[in-house]
Amino acid sequence: MNPHATVTRAFEAALGNDSEDALDTGASLLAADPAADAELDRRGREFLTRSWRGGWQPADLARLVRRDLDGVHLVLLDRLAREETSGYEGLPHRWPEQLAELRAEAASAGSSPGPDRFSAATAALELYRFLGTLPRVEPVGPAPGEKLPPPVAGEPKMLARIRALLAKAEATPYPEEAEALSAKAQELMARQGVDEAVLAARRPAKDVPSACRIGVDAPYETAKAVLLDAVARANRCRAVWNSGYGFSTVVGFESDLEAVELLHTSLLVQATTAMTRAEAAQRKGGRKRTKSFRQSFLASYAHRIGDRLTAVSEQVASESGEFLPVLAAREVAVQGRTDELFPQTVSTRVRGVNDLAGWEEGAEAADRAALGPGRERIERGRPGR
Incomplete structure (x- = not known):
């Protein structure tokens, strides 16, 4: 034959x-x-x-x-x-x-x-x-065989310090210590972003935003996408969720993208650990509704984490003084690149956030303070163009 x-x-x-x-x-x-x-x-x-x-x-x-x-x-x-x-x-x-x-x-x-x-x-x-059967999706970099951008330098010392802090946050059994370590990591990320922006502004060849994809897996994928969106925005990036294919595209400058990947992964581990502990305590009290508890927990966690991370980033930015125009210009560039990749997006809401105990436990896990329930909006891209 x-x-x-x-x-x-x-x-x-x-x-x-x-x-x-x-x-x-x-x-x-x-x-x-x-x-x-x-x-x-x-x-x-x-x-x-x-x-x-x-x-x-x-x-x-x-x-x-x-x-x-x-x-x-x-x-x-x-x-x-x-x-x-x-x-x-x-x-x-x-x-x-x-x-x-x-x-x-x-x-x-x-x-x-x-x-x-x-x-x-x-x-x-x-x-x-x-x-x-797969459609074309928005490219987040060159394909093999296409012209490659200059190689990315090895991991900066600052990222190594951040990675170590987050590893400790994931390992500690004490929620307060985990939060303190995560907050310190976010502060370092924010300061690194400022430093990178200043250095880029002084280089002859200006940096441009790039993009990466981060998986957002079921279950409770909407709440997880909200968490990623919160981490991205706090680090001067934008995240667009593709629910059909289970990922978010994060647009930003390279150093910020690496920080987002790192912090999102760590916070997801910490959220899951805290949720499991809280759920076990709820079960001891005779509760049986686990799905609504978990959904509400993760939605609240994402909402409150977003507030905390943004506050840290804004504080660092406010201390930058003369470099604020540089940071603002990079944010405009990131939004422009996002609009270029995703000219059409729709908004979605976290559904099923109706468990008060789950919401309160999630808020406490985020920063030990009670927070009233609410709903988070995120951008969602269509499955292909």
């Missing part, structure tokens, strides 16, 4: 029709022709190349495959991604780390593409069918 013809016939049968019978037909054709394996892999790498050029990155695809498919597809995605990216001289910023995380996740999945040729072919066609 002709390998090219075999794969073409299999694709015509399986990828143009979403029925199980069509999938079985395509897998049977591939299973009967071992000579077609190399061509099948080559076509898979083409699917990935189109995905990269359509704005998707390895972490995006890994998150969606994990959510909508299975471990065998994650293993296959990892192998194809490593093969497809191996031919480039250099990869965009964040890509090596994303590929390494995909490699580790695929290894922990412990699933081969299938115990027999038919199962392996079925998994490949399922993955390719899935990749073929």
Whole structure:
């Protein structure tokens, strides 16, 4: 048989029709022709190349495959991604780390593409069918093979200090200590942002805003997106949530983006830990409504954390005096880039915030002060353009 013809016939049968019978037909054709394996892999790498050029990155695809498919597809995605990216001289910023995380996740999945040729072919066609349905999304950086910006310098000492503070905040069993450490981390982030802005203003080549994507996973994804939005705004960035594909795009200057990624991850860990403890105490008191408690807890936590982080950032900015115009100019640039990437956004609200105990516990976890209930508004991007 002709390998090219075999794969073409299999694709015509399986990828143009979403029925199980069509999938079985395509897998049977591939299973009967071992000579077609190399061509099948080559076509898979083409699917990935189109995905990269359509704005998707390895972490995006890994998150969606994990959510909508299975471990065998994650293993296959990892192998194809490593093969497809191996031919480039250099990869965009964040890509090596994303590929390494995909490699580790695929290894922990412990699933081969299938115990027999038919199962392996079925998994490949399922993955390719899935990749073929993805729309273009807003690009947050160059794709492999495109011109790369100057390399990003190694982690600044300030970020290393911030990382250490947040690690301590995550580890301590004392809420007051965790809050103090998080507040100190935010202060350092705010001061670093001011320093970076001043240095950038003095350089001949001006920095421009860039963007990154951060996963926002279920459950309670709306409240988690609010938390990310609060962290982003406190650090002179903007976050736009894509609920359909489970991520937020954060726009800002590079040093601020790294701070947002770091702080958001830490606060989410701290929020989850505090929520679990509070929920356990509520259960001891005879409560059984956990979903509304958790949703209200996380919404309140995000709301109050936003207030606290913004207050710290505003205090640092007010001390900057003569550099306020520089900071203001960067904020305008960030908003302009956000509007360019997302000319159309809609607002959404956190629904189900109706548990007073959850709201009060979330506010206390944020900064030990009671706060009346409310609803947070965030921007949400449409699933593709």
